[in-house]
Amino acid sequence: MxxxxxxxxxxxxxxxxxxxxxxxxxxxxxxxxxxxxxICSDGHGRTVRCEIEKANDSEVLARVIEPLIPNTELPIxxxxxxALPKGxxxxxxxxxxxxxxxxxxxxxxxxxxxxxxxxxKGRKKTERLMKIAKEAAEQSYRxxxxxxxxxxxxxxxxxxxxxxxxxxxxxxxEAKEGRLMTFxxxxxxxHHGDSLLVIIGPEGGFTTEEIDAIQRAxxxxxxxxxxxxxxxxxxxxxxxxxxxxxxxxx
Amino acid sequence: MxxxxxxxxxxxxxxxxxxxxxxxxxxxxxxxxxxxxxICSDGHGRTVRCEIEKANDSEVLARVIEPLIPNTELPIxxxxxxALPKGxxxxxxxxxxxxxxxxxxxxxxxxxxxxxxxxxKGRKKTERLMKIAKEAAEQSYRxxxxxxxxxxxxxxxxxxxxxxxxxxxxxxxEAKEGRLMTFxxxxxxxHHGDSLLVIIGPEGGFTTEEIDAIQRAxxxxxxxxxxxxxxxxxxxxxxxxxxxxxxxxx
Numbered sequence: 001m002x003x004x005x006x007x008x009x010x011x012x013x014x015x016x017x018x019x020x021x022x023x024x025x026x027x028x029x030x031x032x033x034x035x036x037x038x039i040c041s042d043g044h045g046r047t048v049r050c051e052i053e054k055a056n057d058s059e060v061l062a063r064v065i066e067p068l069i070p071n072t073e074l075p076i077x078x079x080x081x082x083a084l085p086k087g088x089x090x091x092x093x094x095x096x097x098x099x100x101x102x103x104x105x106x107x108x109x110x111x112x113x114x115x116x117x118x119x120x121k122g123r124k125k126t127e128r129l130m131k132i133a134k135e136a137a138e139q140s141y142r143x144x145x146x147x148x149x150x151x152x153x154x155x156x157x158x159x160x161x162x163x164x165x166x167x168x169x170x171x172x173x174e175a176k177e178g179r180l181m182t183f184x185x186x187x188x189x190x191h192h193g194d195s196l197l198v199i200i201g202p203e204g205g206f207t208t209e210e211i212d213a214i215q216r217a218x219x220x221x222x223x224x225x226x227x228x229x230x231x232x233x234x235x236x237x238x239x240x241x242x243x244x245x246x247x248x249x250x
Numbered sequence: 251m252x253x254x255x256x257x258x259x260x261x262x263x264x265x266x267x268x269x270x271x272x273x274x275x276x277x278x279x280x281x282x283x284x285x286x287x288x289i290c291s292d293g294h295g296r297t298v299r300c301e302i303e304k305a306n307d308s309e310v311l312a313r314v315i316e317p318l319i320p321n322t323e324l325p326i327x328x329x330x331x332x333a334l335p336k337g338x339x340x341x342x343x344x345x346x347x348x349x350x351x352x353x354x355x356x357x358x359x360x361x362x363x364x365x366x367x368x369x370x371k372g373r374k375k376t377e378r379l380m381k382i383a384k385e386a387a388e389q390s391y392r393x394x395x396x397x398x399x400x401x402x403x404x405x406x407x408x409x410x411x412x413x414x415x416x417x418x419x420x421x422x423x424e425a426k427e428g429r430l431m432t433f434x435x436x437x438x439x440x441h442h443g444d445s446l447l448v449i450i451g452p453e454g455g456f457t458t459e460e461i462d463a464i465q466r467a468x469x470x471x472x473x474x475x476x477x478x479x480x481x482x483x484x485x486x487x488x489x490x491x492x493x494x495x496x497x498x499x500x
Contacts, residue, residue: 071476072476072477096483096486099477099478099479099480099483100475100477100479100483100487101475101477139478139480140477140478140479140480141476141477141478142477181498183498184494184498225350225351225490225493225494225497226321226322226391226497227322227349227350227351227390227391227392227493228349228389228390228391229349229350229390230349230389230390233346233349233350233486236346236483236486236490237350237490237493240475240486240487240490240491240494241490241491241493241494243475243477243487243491244434244475244490244491244494244495245494247475247476248431248433248434
């Protein structure tokens with residue numbers, strides 16, 4: 001059944017009011033009409049099955065039939081802190097990371113990040129990434145739309161580490177030793193509802209100073225398998241492994 | 251240390267002869283000279299550390315110092331059978347799948363594959379994919395370059411299933427039930443050296459007839475987590491989960 005994200009305030013206990021581009025999609029593209037059913041989610045964990053009661057060019061009113069129990073969210077809340085990569089890699093990281101269950105994306109500038117975002121550019125890019133996340137969340141049947149932060153400074157990222165249950169930083173030197181132990185040990189210690197911060201370096205990798213700083217702040221360097229992954233692949237590996245670790249017994 | 255793939259016949263027990271584009275890369279880009287060390291792999295599992303003894307514009311001769319024990323290959327041999335996707339998605343699947351450890355890629359045409367490859371187009375595209383696989387294998391420190399087949403017919407794919415230890419087919423309906431059990435159970439039954447065929451459908455998914463045919467041929471439908479993954483994401487999820495399953499204890 002077709003799914004749409006609707007602003008929280010447009011979803012009451014009994015009715016959902018759909019506005020904007022989705023109206024055109026429902027009426028013109030999906031050719032739905034009075035009595036047809038669709039699924040709406042407020043993007044914050046509430047999802048309902050509902051039936052179209054009224055529809056015009058600007059608004060679709062749907063009556064709530066039943067709430068649906070969310071089951072497409074990872075049991076732990078994963079935030080991906082991604083050092084600004086080159087080109088359109090961040091678009092790709094957000095799209096795939098959303099499909100794979102990330103809760104939030106925090107771009108940040110590492111000392112080897114070639115790309116720099118000024119405030120204006122940062123705001124525009126962030127809006128673009130939010131759109132990509134919303135579309136990927138709908139397509140993958142997510143209950144939540146991941147949040148996208150405007151790029152933070154590395155020093156700010158370090159301060160945030162203490163707010164998470166666990167933090168790992170993808171580290172090539174660990175990978176070269178072909179060990180996943182740190183990562184697996186970290187996942188073994190996490191439980192339903194816990195939060196995990198996964199920090200990924202830029203194309204050139206982190207400096208040893210940055211790795212040391214992350215460790216002092218409480219992050220653990222972890223290899224993501226014996227092969228050297230590109231910066232845009234590391235977060236996807238981590239998310240897929242987290243899904244496999246926590247969701248295979250569902 | 252810089253790595254290069256060299257044709258088997260150019261690697262004896264004592265010497266490696268590097269020719270072609272890599273010579274320019276070694277001399278001009280890396281600015282290496284007599285006495286510098288590099289790593290060469292024959293792309294079939296033999297990797298050696300060697301020292302440059304002679305070098306000119308067309309050839310680099312390097313003396314073998316020691317063989318290196320491969321440790322960047324997945325313990326099971328994974329073949330990705332990917333239904334032809336739209337646009338340049340296959341480039342991306344091969345690049346990322348190589349980073350993540352796939353041994354072979356078999357494109358095939360499913361009934362809902364929109365793209366069709368004629369023989370000429372197929373040959374050119376396959377050559378392009380081989381180049382992508384070689385570069386990704388070097389970058390990710392693989393010991394082997396994955397093989398790329400020219401697109402097979404679905405009927406041919408069915409015949410090949412019996413040649414693998416296990417075969418799974420990514421199936422959305424399983425995913426919607428949010429279960430990874432079939433996939434995890436399959437991995438639990440595989441051992442070092444076994445072969446696994448992972449079959450991924452096109453954008454529109456497989457028809458029930460195709461799923462039935464794959465099952466009759468011995469493949470098991472498996473969900474890859476509760477979220478609906480795009481066709482280009484499914485193989486990456488499978489490979490990352492396989493790495494996590496088999497390599498975390500290394």
